[in-house]
Amino acid sequence: MISQTFLILGGYGNIGRLIAELLLKQTDTNLVLSGRNIEKAEMLAANFNQKYPGNRVSAQRVDAAEKLTLKNAFERVDLVIVASSSSEYMRNIAETAIEIGIDYIDCQYSIAKLQILNSLKKKIEGAGCCFITDAGFHPGLPAALIRYAAPYFDSLEKAYVGSMIKINWKNLSFSDYTVWEIIEELKKFKSCNCQHWQCKNRSKQFYFGWEFGKQTILPMFLEEIRTLPQTIPSLKETGFFIGGFNWFVDYLVMPLGLAALNLWPQKALKPVEKLLMWGLKTFSHPPYRTILLLEASGWKNEQYKAMRVEVSHPDGYALTAISTVACLLQYLDSSIRKDGLWLQAHLADPSRLLKDIQNLGATVKISEAIELAEQMAIA
Numbered sequence: 469m470i471s472q473t474f475l476i477l478g479g480y481g482n483i484g485r486l487i488a489e490l491l492l493k494q495t496d497t498n499l500v501l502s503g504r505n506i507e508k509a510e511m512l513a514a515n516f517n518q519k520y521p522g523n524r525v526s527a528q529r530v531d532a533a534e535k536l537t538l539k540n541a542f543e544r545v546d547l548v549i550v551a552s553s554s555s556e557y558m559r560n561i562a563e564t565a566i567e568i569g570i571d572y573i574d575c576q577y578s579i580a581k582l583q584i585l586n587s588l589k590k591k592i593e594g595a596g597c598c599f600i601t602d603a604g605f606h607p608g609l610p611a612a613l614i615r616y617a618a619p620y621f622d623s624l625e626k627a628y629v630g631s632m633i634k635i636n637w638k639n640l641s642f643s644d645y646t647v648w649e650i651i652e653e654l655k656k657f658k659s660c661n662c663q664h665w666q667c668k669n670r671s672k673q674f675y676f677g678w679e680f681g682k683q684t685i686l687p688m689f690l691e692e693i694r695t696l697p698q699t700i701p702s703l704k705e706t707g708f709f710i711g712g713f714n715w716f717v718d719y720l721v722m723p724l725g726l727a728a729l730n731l732w733p734q735k736a737l738k739p740v741e742k743l744l745m746w747g748l749k750t751f752s753h754p755p756y757r758t759i760l761l762l763e764a765s766g767w768k769n770e771q772y773k774a775m776r777v778e779v780s781h782p783d784g785y786a787l788t789a790i791s792t793v794a795c796l797l798q799y800l801d802s803s804i805r806k807d808g809l810w811l812q813a814h815l816a817d818p819s820r821l822l823k824d825i826q827n828l829g830a831t832v833k834i835s836e837a838i839e840l841a842e843q844m845a846i847a
């Protein structure tokens with residue numbers, strides 16, 4: 469069988485390079501690393517070719533703002549992995565992929581991106597392309613964890629997913645656009661928006677193990693959770709919750725920075741970007757770990773039962789790359805490849821996803837929880 473070729477947009481960024489390395493280790497795909505800086509792409513491609521046999525990595529300059537560069541790059545490949553901070557040019561990327569007829573996966577959180585992709589849904593199907601959006605760990609895993617738990621119950625009634633991200637920001641550097649994107653998403657932060665089932669729009673406490681203890685965290689909108697009760701009709705309550713960065717960023721930079729951006733959208737942007745990065749690097753301290761926790765409960769054999777699933781990794785960026793590659797392993801053997809627009813969390817087989825995530829280096833713990841069942845039954 470001929471190996472497939474994947475283009476990674478943002479191939480030398482934090483997420484892109486981790487995805488590239490996992491694909492080189494786990495698959496026989498050929499890779500094209502891309503971004504606006506050809507020197508960076510070439511240097512990383514050369515490093516990978518020294519480390520992994522077969523000369524499988526090449527580099528190409530691509531600017532998502534320029535459709536011609538996208539077209540030239542897409543003509544050489546089977547699938548594009550969007551790991552770039554280029555949400556502004558989402559329409560360019562998606563339309564060019566449809567025009568050339570290649571498949572697509574992205575690992576970005578952006579409500580605007582979903583709106584653009586949904587507007588192109590018919591064209592994606594018509595062109596015979598498989599578009600997988602909201603890949604990664606969140607979005608990407610929360611609804612998959614709930615889908616994993618559902619068959620263990622006769623009737624799954626409640627399923628909450630909490631996330632805690634403690635990252636060593638000091639070791640990371642970002643493209644200017646990535647910081648801009650983080651601020652744009654914080655400005656548009658949307659908490660839970662559950663209309664069709666009972667989801668209380670309030671914070672919730674999760675126990676994140678002995679290192680981090682109990683944490684009260686905020687609800688956050690995820691498309692994969694909003695649409696889940698359509699596939700699991702017994703689900704009465706569900707929601708996704710997320711912890712903050714650190715006290716300085718949560719209680720000072722965010723309220724003051726967002727207020728300043730409201731008053732002076734252009735003038736305040738650079739100072740707020742700088743303050744955010746400084747706050748992340750200065751006030752984030754060990755232990756570092758990213759944890760995604762599912763607390764599910766419902767009826768099984770006429771008893772009220774609870775289940776807890778925990779996915780974690782010391783490096784949150786690695787967890788995003790691992791989850792994306794775990795989904796691509798299912799895509800590569802054609803078990804999930806089908807025409808249309810899909811959310812990773814709804815498309816991937818959740819049992820295999822968890823198994824592959826573990827094989828790729830994340831920790832997965834699954835347990836029945838008697839105490840939790842009692843709490844959730846009365847809550």
Ligand SMILES: NC(=O)c1ccc[n+]([C@@H]2O[C@H](COP(=O)([O-])OP(=O)(O)OC[C@H]3O[C@@H](n4cnc5c(N)ncnc54)[C@H](OP(=O)(O)O)[C@@H]3O)[C@@H](O)[C@H]2O)c1
Nearest residue numbers: 478481482483503504531532552553604605606642643646
């Ligand atoms: N789903 C999840 O769980 C999750 C978790 C973390 C991050 N993310 C998302 O993943 C994306 C990448 O994050 P990161 O930390 O890897 O950022 P990063 O290290 O700053 O990398 C961004 C990459 O995008 C490239 N890029 C930026 N603008 C571009 C353009 N117009 N055309 C082509 N390439 C462009 C950059 O290269 P040049 O600037 O040189 O072009 C760089 O290679 C972000 O959108 C972030 O929000 C998702």
